Amino acid sequence: MQTAIDEARHGIVHNHGGPFGAVIVRDEEIISRAHNKVLKTNDPTAHAEVLAIRQASSVLGNFDLSGCEIYTTSHPCPMCLAAIYWARIKTLYYGSDMDDVAKIGFDDSHFYDLMKGDVSNSELRTVNISRDRCLELLELWENKPDKKMY
Amino acid sequence: MQTAIDEARHGIVHNHGGPFGAVIVRDEEIISRAHNKVLKTNDPTAHAEVLAIRQASSVLGNFDLSGCEIYTTSHPCPMCLAAIYWARIKTLYYGSDMDDVAKIGFDDSHFYDLMKGDVSNSELRTVNISRDRCLELLELWENKPDKKMY
Helix, strand or coil, rough: CCCHHHHHHHHHHHHCCCCCCCEEEEEEEEEEEEEEEEHHHHHCCHHHHHHHHHHHHHCCCCCCCCCCEEEEEEEHHHHHHHHHHHHCEEEEEEEEEEHHHHCCCCHHHHHHHHHHHCCCCCEEEEEECCCHHHHHHHHHHHCCCCCCCC | CCCHHHHHHHHHCCCCCCCEEEEEEECCCEEEEEEHHHHEEEEEEEHHHHHHHHHHHHHCCCCCCCEEEEEECCCHHHHHHHHHHCCCCCCCEEEEHHHHHHHHCHHHHHHHHHHHHCCCCCCCCECCCCHHHHHHHHHHCCCCCCCCCC
């Protein structure tokens, strides 16, 4: 966790983004380390966890990080938690929690409430269109003989 | 939506990843278009929506896409939906739904259930450690005079 904290501190000092760092470890070896770079890269997805996952996948040449663990200085937002799910990471160590992060103005906790349906979503209008044409894509994939799941 | 469908079809044919495409539009102009590239890039975060958001943010030089709308061939997974929240996109048009996608073996619906706490999570062990040291990071950020929120 100290490496993740050092990453976060670097990001704060250099104005790269929010005060968050993450480290991915396999067999006690650090595979990747990252801090939030939303401001530096103008990328709203450039959270520490997502960057660490991208980097670890690149290093290991595999989208499946199931042998890995992740250390993150704050509890992941829903985007990062789902990224951890997709990467099949088996253990998540986190420091500060969602309430701590909400107190300094970040929306993680609010986004969890939106996803759970605990609050109504006035910020995003969601419209279902063209379902039939999109279903044809799923059928095309389903019938593809050499498809690979992830 | 037709452009998003064309993107998805391209990805299927070329074995880039799952059968999903996304397009971001501002003032009726296409800003970015992408398809799933999880397999091509070995990146578990390379979903169509995330790639389209990254590209649109790069094109517009802004992490805030609040003037934009997104078209996606399937309902976004939790990672992509939260990315849409972070990007402040105002309208989401989607084609096939989560049940459709679950039928061909993708975990979106399961991940939503995990996030809602509707099912217990046997896949990810979550451990809280070092909270005090991580809280110091939030305090450092909070006391930073030139901090910028996103």
